[in-house]
Amino acid sequence: MRPPLFALSALDKRFGARVLFEQAALQFEAGHGYVVTGANGSGKTTLLRMIAGLEGAQQGTLAFRDAQATVYEYPEAWRREIVYVHQQPYLFHSTIEKNLEYGLARRGIDADQRRIRVREALEWAGLSDRRELPPHKLSGGEAQRVALARAKLLDPALLLLDEPTANLDGEARQQVLELVTALCLADHTVVIASHDPEIMRLAILDRMVLAGGRIRME
Ligand SMILES: Nc1ncnc2c1ncn2[C@@H]1O[C@H](COP(=O)(O)OP(=O)(O)OP(=O)(O)O)[C@@H](O)[C@H]1O
Ligand SMILES: [Mg+2]
Structure with a gap:
């Protein structure tokens, strides 16, 4: 059997007296x-x-993969491959296109390649006509789609999405659901924190439940 892509074991996490995890474990x-x-x-x-x-x-x-670490010494090299998308994505004050390009530039991708990959990602997220806009002109759903496009563009080995559909309804929520589903169906390893019934119903997702300090597979 192949080893898991990612594993966490013997996890203890407290905030003061509040115990969140006690000897918890998971594998992806x-x-x-x-x-x-x-x-x-x-x-x-x-x-x-x-x-x-x-x-x-x-x-x-x-x-x-085949590397081990502790929670005290998180390896810097993992940060490029394990990407977390915040519930309220942070976009800096420039165009959407620049927001997407930034991560690629930091990874040393050349300008021509960056332009091509950014255009593809914008198209994937249905945001091609928004590329010159500053983030404050976007709706909540569009901002979440920018964040998903930005994460996809980095091609992470492990993609962590925190409540991607929270605060969205109607068409905006459907559009984000479609992108999330597309990411899950592609070759990515995706972990979504959510209590959105539609996400929980997605048959392609395995369920993990946090309760009593443990992480239970369902
Ligand atoms: N930096 C912090 N300092 C102290 N307590 C914290 C901190 N971050 C989170 N907590 C507490 O830890 C608990 C878990 O918080 P967390 O945000 O991880 O829960 P969650 O499952 O994501 O909740 P939600 O469904 O509301 O998003 C909460 O009781 C929260 O108040
Ligand atoms: Mg939360």
Whole structure:
């Protein structure tokens, strides 16, 4: 059997007296999609942030591909491959196109390639006609689609989406659901924190439930 793409074990996480995880563990297989559910405050955001190395813990062992680490020493090299998309995506004050290009420039991709890949990603997200706009002119749904396009563009090995459809309804929510589904159906390994019934119903996703300090597969 192939080893998992990512694994977390013996995780202890507390905020003061509040215990979020106690000896919790999980594994993600390459190419699979997961939905992480649990009551408000059960630790979904905190879990994704720990997997992305944005948040520490009292204890925990991590494995990614064939490398091992602890929650105290998150390997810098993993950050390029494990990408977290915030519930309220941060976009800097420039055009949408520049927002998408930035991550590629940081990875040393040349200008011609950047332009091609940014155009493709904008088209994928249905945002080609928005590319010259500054972020404050976008609706909430468009901003979330920019964030998804920006993450896809980086081609992460593990993509972590925090409540991608929260605060959206109607057509905006459907558009984001379509993109999320497309990401899951493609070769990516995607983990979505959500209690959106439509995301939870997606048959392509395995369910993980946070409760009582543990992470349970369903
Ligand atoms: N930096 C922090 N300091 C102290 N407590 C925190 C911190 N971050 C989160 N918490 C607490 O940890 C618990 C889990 O928070 P988290 O945001 O991970 O939950 P969640 O499952 O994502 O909730 P929601 O469904 O509302 O998004 C909450 O009780 C929260 O108040
Ligand atoms: Mg949350």
